[in-house]
Amino acid sequence: MTDIQVRSETNDDIRAIDVVNLSAFQGEAEARFVTNMRKSADFKPETSLVAEFNGRIVGHVLLTRVTMRKDSGDVSILLLGPMSVVPSQSHRGIGTELIKAALDKAKALHFGAVIVIGHPDYYKRAGFEAASKWNLRYSINVLDDAVTGMELIKGTLEGGGEVILPPDFASVIYG
Ligand SMILES: CC(C)(COP(=O)(O)OP(=O)(O)OC[C@H]1O[C@@H](n2cnc3c(N)ncnc32)[C@H](O)[C@@H]1OP(=O)(O)O)[C@@H](O)C(=O)NCCC(=O)NCCS
Numbered sequence: 001m002t003d004i005q006v007r008s009e010t011n012d013d014i015r016a017i018d019v020v021n022l023s024a025f026q027g028e029a030e031a032r033f034v035t036n037m038r039k040s041a042d043f044k045p046e047t048s049l050v051a052e053f054n055g056r057i058v059g060h061v062l063l064t065r066v067t068m069r070k071d072s073g074d075v076s077i078l079l080l081g082p083m084s085v086v087p088s089q090s091h092r093g094i095g096t097e098l099i100k101a102a103l104d105k106a107k108a109l110h111f112g113a114v115i116v117i118g119h120p121d122y123y124k125r126a127g128f129e130a131a132s133k134w135n136l137r138y139s140i141n142v143l144d145d146a147v148t149g150m151e152l153i154k155g156t157l158e159g160g161g162e163v164i165l166p167p168d169f170a171s172v173i174y175g
Pocket of ligand 1: 024025081082083084085086089090091092093094095096097118119120121122
């Protein structure tokens with residue numbers, strides 16, 4: 001859709017992103033996670049994407065660099081999420097555009113893989129696969145069935161390993 005534009009966040013977007021996350025999710029955990037990640041030394045505004053529809057911010061997705069400990073050594077991959085679209089604008093393809101833009105960004109930054117925790121059926125529509133096929137483990141308690149992944153560089157997830165998730169992410173999963 002041509003009237004949906006996805007771009008990286010700027011300082012002027014921070015309040016609007018908060019509103020999007022608070023309106024899309026039941027509680028405040030996701031909005032708090034995004035706010036906390038923004039304060040982390042590792043945060044890069046280019047990996048926090050907003051969707052504008054008719055000039056208003058109606059969607060957001062965060063990409064966070066996480067380490068995957070493989071037998072062959074550590075690799076950096078991306079965790080996609082939280083992702084949110086304001087309820088009044090859902091089913092317009094905004095979420096789909098956010099995922100596409102997030103994958104383009106991940107490729108442009110030369111990451112080899114992206115994983116997502118939650119709503120596996122939704123992400124499978126966008127080409128993600130059940131992460132169980134790669135035998136991943138996680139630093140916090142995560143249901144294997146909830147995780148999907150996509151290799152952007154073939155072999156990145158092969159052989160499995162432990163993904164070190166931000167400790168705060170537990171609040172996003174469990175509220
Ligand atoms: C999930 C979400 C991001 C989808 O955004 P969206 O802009 O409506 O997505 P799209 O328009 O691209 O796609 C909508 C399709 O996805 C499907 N879909 C939405 N949520 C889904 C889910 N949890 N599981 C499977 N399919 C889902 C819908 O059936 C819909 O299909 P339809 O339009 O043919 O009925 C949005 O509904 C949202 O913010 N939800 C609350 C927060 C959330 O759960 N975020 C994702 C987890 S991090």
